[in-house]
Amino acid sequence: MDKLIQQLPRMAQEKSKENKKFFAKLRKRPPKDLDYVMRDLHEAEFRQTNCLDCANCCKTTGPLFTNNDIERIAKHFRMKPQKFIDQYLRMDEDNDYVLQELPCAFLGADNYCSIYDVRPKACSEFPHTDRKKFHQISQLTLKNVAICPAAYNIVEEMKKLLANR
């Protein structure tokens, strides 16, 4: 897995032009059954990819923290939300709360998340490949294929599956 993660940015770059073209077409004419197609592709991929062998999202990008996330996680630590913000978060250029440091402070050496049950919503949904109306997040997906081996594989399978529709 380490070797694949290392090679992923280059592999994604090589597919970049093809992927942009594919998603541009998909946005114009999304198949009626896209939500079902994505659910099946997502489930098939995560039957063979174990996030505990990877954790590249937690090491390299980290999530946005919503107010609900902050309140829930601060409560878990019996901290005031502001104290949690001061200790772990910063505001980015879009005025979103993000991690001060990467890898994420809650990631263990064994790739387990120490706040798994209360983790940010964005973490639980990443890489968003089973999201409804998947064609609407194509810009995000174009970035995620360089970070997430599962997202990369899902997009490759998706291109094959939808090629002749």
Ligand code: SF4
């Ligand atoms: S979601 Fe993707 S990047 Fe994150 S741990 Fe799983 S396979 Fe790796």
Ligand code: SF4
């Ligand atoms: S909160 Fe947990 S799942 Fe989210 S980035 Fe940190 S370690 Fe990963």
